[in-house]
Amino acid sequence: MKIFSAEQLHEADKITQEKQKITSLELMERASSRIFEEINNRLNGAEIKIKVFCGIGNNGGDGLVVARKLVREGYHVDVYVVNYSDKRSEGFLENYRTLKEDTKNWPVLLKSEDDFPEIKSNDFVIDAIFGIGLNRPLVEWVQKLIVRINESKAFKVAIDMPSGMLADEIIADQPIVEANYTLTFQAPKLAFFLPETAPFAGNVQIIDIGIDGQYLAENPAKAILIGEEQAASLYQPRSKFTHKGNYGHTYMVGGSYGMMGSMTLSSKAALRIGVGKVTAVIPQCGYDILQTSVPEAMVEVVPHDIHLADMKLELKKEDIVAFGMGAGTNEKSIELLTTLLNQVKTPMLIDADGLNMLSKYSELLELIPEKSILTPHPKELERLIGSWKNDFEKLDKVQKFSDKYKVTMVIKGAYTMTVSSDNIYINTNGNPGMATAGSGDVLSGVIAGLLAQGYDPAIAAVFGVFIHAKAGDLVVADTVPDALIASDITAYLGKAIRSLFEKPETKA
Numbered sequence: 001m002k003i004f005s006a007e008q009l010h011e012a013d014k015i016t017q018e019k020q021k022i023t024s025l026e027l028m029e030r031a032s033s034r035i036f037e038e039i040n041n042r043l044n045g046a047e048i049k050i051k052v053f054c055g056i057g058n059n060g061g062d063g064l065v066v067a068r069k070l071v072r073e074g075y076h077v078d079v080y081v082v083n084y085s086d087k088r089s090e091g092f093l094e095n096y097r098t099l100k101e102d103t104k105n106w107p108v109l110l111k112s113e114d115d116f117p118e119i120k121s122n123d124f125v126i127d128a129i130f131g132i133g134l135n136r137p138l139v140e141w142v143q144k145l146i147v148r149i150n151e152s153k154a155f156k157v158a159i160d161m162p163s164g165m166l167a168d169e170i171i172a173d174q175p176i177v178e179a180n181y182t183l184t185f186q187a188p189k190l191a192f193f194l195p196e197t198a199p200f201a202g203n204v205q206i207i208d209i210g211i212d213g214q215y216l217a218e219n220p221a222k223a224i225l226i227g228e229e230q231a232a233s234l235y236q237p238r239s240k241f242t243h244k245g246n247y248g249h250t251y252m253v254g255g256s257y258g259m260m261g262s263m264t265l266s267s268k269a270a271l272r273i274g275v276g277k278v279t280a281v282i283p284q285c286g287y288d289i290l291q292t293s294v295p296e297a298m299v300e301v302v303p304h305d306i307h308l309a310d311m312k313l314e315l316k317k318e319d320i321v322a323f324g325m326g327a328g329t330n331e332k333s334i335e336l337l338t339t340l341l342n343q344v345k346t347p348m349l350i351d352a353d354g355l356n357m358l359s360k361y362s363e364l365l366e367l368i369p370e371k372s373i374l375t376p377h378p379k380e381l382e383r384l385i386g387s388w389k390n391d392f393e394k395l396d397k398v399q400k401f402s403d404k405y406k407v408t409m410v411i412k413g414a415y416t417m418t419v420s421s422d423n424i425y426i427n428t429n430g431n432p433g434m435a436t437a438g439s440g441d442v443l444s445g446v447i448a449g450l451l452a453q454g455y456d457p458a459i460a461a462v463f464g465v466f467i468h469a470k471a472g473d474l475v476v477a478d479t480v481p482d483a484l485i486a487s488d489i490t491a492y493l494g495k496a497i498r499s500l501f502e503k504p505e506t507k508a
């Protein structure tokens with residue numbers, strides 16, 4: 001699913017009105033009716049106090065429509081107009097008049113902190129103060145109102161966006177409504193997925209309001225949310241008359257004394273995702289460990305007992321090399337990375353300590369084969385690209401880095417973002433059970449295994465991230481997040497792929 005900018009959504013709004021020959025008021029009525037239906041379905045006539053906070057733009061207009069419909073349905077509704085400006089939109093003004101005339105419900109005008117109502121923890125708050133029109137810092141009293149709403153602990157539903165949040169940037173230190181639910185129009189917003197802002201959106205539900213399909217199809221997305229259908233379309237099934245040579249050979253290079261588990265995890269994951277052959281390239285102390293834990297893998301040892309050291313690998317030109325899992329940053333290991341970077345012409349996967357080596361010796365960056373995949377977690381990313389002011393700047397820096405070195409970057413996190421030169425792909429699968437040692441090693445094995453099977457690098461990254469996270473979710477469906485260990489993810493990779501092709505009614 002495409003993610004659009006606020007500017008694009010404003011434009012889509014206008015184009016929809018022109019093409020469908022409807023007024024802005026009619027589109028607002030349509031959109032807000034859908035919000036009302038969602039809320040009404042959930043509240044189901046509950047005897048609770050609903051407080052609707054409306055701004056004076058079109059987001060406020062939506063709030064007024066929803067309020068009118070709730071009053072008509074018999075709910076207890078108090079409407080507050082957050083009067084932060086005199087520049088009221090037509091949609092606001094018209095619906096303000098209709099609310100008063102049709103329902104005799106007179107909104108309370110809020111102009112300063114003195115006017116704030118008491119909000120109780122069992123109230124139901126609808127936040128329609130700002131939507132995608134917010135473009136500058138809020139005046140102080142409106143900030144205080146947002147803080148007050150948050151402190152109330154009332155259940156909060158935001159219309160389109162939690163107020164205070166911008167779709168495409170962040171205003172430092174500005175409070176944002178902590179919504180339990182965000183009912184957002186037509187397309188998700190980028191801010192819903194970034195670590196700094198995502199928690200404020202709560203559960204996001206996308207409300208189809210019939211925005212012009214051609215606009216949505218033809219305009220470039222700011223980012224793409226990967227769903228099951230899309231992931232399924234990326235999968236390359238095996239055909240009958242094939243042999244292991246058709247499924248590639250991946251060299252997993254890493255490990256050091258005390259961290260050999262990284263290599264068993266990543267090697268096994270590569271096999272589990274279907275690669276034809278795996279060779280683990282490790283220090284000598286890991287030989288028995290690897291051969292015992294992953295008997296399906298071949299092992300080559302480097303000329304050192306406890307850490308990597310320089311050697312020449314006999315690689316075929318289509319072989320894939322994944323470097324860094326559990327490698328440590330010993331100088332000798334860096335020599336091996338340098339040799340490989342000079343030797344390998346196919347895209348590589350570089351993870352963990354491999355990334356730390358690239359950060360330390362930035363001249364190595366120039367040697368990375370084109371289309372390689374780098375899989376940093378946030379700390380490794382910071383070492384690579386430097387610090388950032390906020391998540392939008394981080395994405396911008398990652399995109400520049402990806403362009404400069406012609407690599408795909410997988411920024412790991414609760415929502416993992418895969419950034420390649422053409423786009424940002426967002427994965428929302430996965431769960432906090434995966435915040436456990438070794439789950440990143442499994443991901444490296446998965447992506448390297450896909451690369452070796454001939455998946456295009458960006459697709460290997462996007463599909464690999466999706467399946468890895470989906471496997472984590474299937475593990476947790478059978479247990480609790482706390483109990484997940486990294487090798488469980490590997491064990492469920494097959495089920496994760498199978499789930500993409502199951503009919504909805506047979507799904508777990």
Ligand SMILES: NC(=O)C1=CN([C@@H]2O[C@H](COP(=O)(O)OP(=O)(O)OC[C@H]3O[C@@H](n4cnc5c(N)ncnc54)[C@H](OP(=O)(O)O)[C@@H]3O)[C@@H](O)[C@H]2O)[C@@H](O)CC1
Nearest residue numbers: 013028031057058059130131132133134135136137138160
């Ligand atoms: N997408 C769609 O198709 C549909 C969208 N719809 C709805 O429209 C909403 C967008 O409405 P909107 O454009 O009127 O903006 P909104 O968020 O209400 O803000 C109001 C105005 O406040 C201003 N302003 C900004 N920052 C400020 C500040 N700090 N302090 C003070 N003022 C500030 C700024 O105006 P400015 O002063 O910059 O000219 C801004 O225009 C959208 O979220 C959705 O709910 C649906 O109804 C139908 C289909």
Ligand SMILES: Nc1ncnc2c1ncn2[C@@H]1O[C@H](COP(=O)(O)OP(=O)(O)O)[C@@H](O)[C@H]1O
Nearest residue numbers: 377413414430431432434435437438439440441
């Ligand atoms: N809260 C979470 N929700 C979803 N996925 C998560 C969460 N925490 C971690 N993960 C996933 O687990 C993996 C952790 O990788 P990493 O930090 O490199 O772990 P390690 O170095 O221990 O192997 C990443 O793929 C990340 O996206």
Ligand SMILES: [K+]
Nearest residue numbers: 127128130161
């Ligand atoms: K809002």
